[in-house]
Amino acid sequence: MPAQMPAIPWHKPRKADPRQPLSRSLIVETAIRVLDAEGLSGVTMRRVAQELGTGPASLYAHVSNKEELFELMLERVVAEIRLPLRPEPERWKEQITEICFEAQRVLTAHRDVSLVSLGSIPIGESQLRITEFLLDLLLQVGLPPQVAAWALDGLGQLIDTDAYEASVYTERMARGTDLGAYFDQLRGYLHDLPTDRFPTLQGMADTMMTGDGDQRYAFKIEVFLRGLESFLPAEARTGASAGAGTGAGAGTWAPADRAGLVSDGPGWHGAAGGSGRAGGSERADDSGPAGG
Amino acid sequence: MPAQMPAIPWHKPRKADPRQPLSRSLIVETAIRVLDAEGLSGVTMRRVAQELGTGPASLYAHVSNKEELFELMLERVVAEIRLPLRPEPERWKEQITEICFEAQRVLTAHRDVSLVSLGSIPIGESQLRITEFLLDLLLQVGLPPQVAAWALDGLGQLIDTDAYEASVYTERMARGTDLGAYFDQLRGYLHDLPTDRFPTLQGMADTMMTGDGDQRYAFKIEVFLRGLESFLPAEARTGASAGAGTGAGAGTWAPADRAGLVSDGPGWHGAAGGSGRAGGSERADDSGPAGG
């Protein structure tokens, strides 16, 4: 808060704080401020009310529930997700990947919110805006309507789940857990598994732990999109389709180049000392494909 | 509770209840009983303690946390998931689909538990057992190790998220919401969307609402598996691979035949007049094979 002029003493001296009256949007904004500062579990009616200089009961005049408040918060957050200007069917996979990463950037920028998203049907205006865009894109690509509709479902789950998982790790780290040590420990645990009962897993401990959150996320998106691609009717397939041929060996696979839209600043990725989800948290400064 | 004999008055009249002493597993079992009866939010330390005829403080001698208790509960639940006798690489997609449905069956049979699973790394013994099986299977199919490893991640998220979403609807229905009416309302809402801003979505309202939870789940699994298939090196591809050619038109796509293990009838579909994800837990008595 910047310096503020003192209240003129003879103007309504009775009420010291010239705060604006309560309103739905003011409450939601305040709640989001608390969310960003202390995580979703820190957003309590009392905490929000206190931030507004009032009591918890006052909030119930504008918001019927804590659940409703949460959903309003989610809507406001989702509204921050930016979309490309228009669908470009010829590079639909790249475009969807970009949107997925943009969504994850925004969601994880607000701590835990994705948990709210996980359990609710996305019918808010902002959510529908994204749905509309993706649906349009998928239809233009040539996917059958039913496939496109159901694909949105899966895509939404993918985004939400990954954002939530990422936030869980961020929260855990914010509470003092050293993720680097934790993952090393985990790797050791996998490595020490009894060979007779877990022969495959035990031998692949390192492979299981490879890759940070972004890499894994990109992989999942790519798998889903390739799967979607296989539902394209024969006549809708362009030559660019990675489809069947480009089998990609183990290490040779690389996440789609995420240029454009997502290229704003370092974002959360590097900031907190490493990976979103797994492995090598010591690589905070890696210049990877992601940053801008 | 069946009728119970009254305690013989002159046998230890001091302590009326001849209950067995507290123990970790007894607490976990009791907690799961409460979970099944009242959902995850009903599992409170006080409630579990009360069920055991004691106070909440007594639990902390065996369980360090509510969080730890939840994870112990998850482990016990996941242990119920049955696996096929051995990997059958020649029908890997069917087998994975079966496992996914079996997992969902078990998870949703215990209300909310999947929420616990969503935020934790699956390192319990039972979870690793499943991981080991799937990893073995995927490697036998010929997937590159790194792809197989990361695929497990995605598969786990798919299972957990879908189970959680299903449970959310079940819980909501248990609280009295009529899902049929709710989805009709939702369909109407989509249909009434302003045509200028949501042209695609508005016209596809019905398509968006088509399909029950199982169908959508099967679709997502199929997409993921087809995507995975595209990572098979050329030499590992059998003729059976649906891969590129069998493009499937709009309505012609059908979920993979879920024989054996998952062969439980119509499920809840008819009940709520449509889509969604909830319901039909009334078929717990299916005699599926797959045991072992």
Added chain:
DNA sequence: TTCTTCGAACGAACACTGTTCTACGAGTCG
């Protein structure tokens, strides 16, 4: 101007929550 009305604001309270402190009591070891 005065009176009524009505919804927003809010203090207090209710019934909960997870967790900890501390005392009690039985069992075992020396």
Added chain:
DNA sequence: CGACTCGTAGAACAGTGTTCGTTCGAAGAA
């Protein structure tokens, strides 16, 4: 027999979401 553990609990602390009943301030009616 005393000392010493350790599982069992009662009570309490600091919170939680939500509701009740009241107050208050401004707008509309007389």
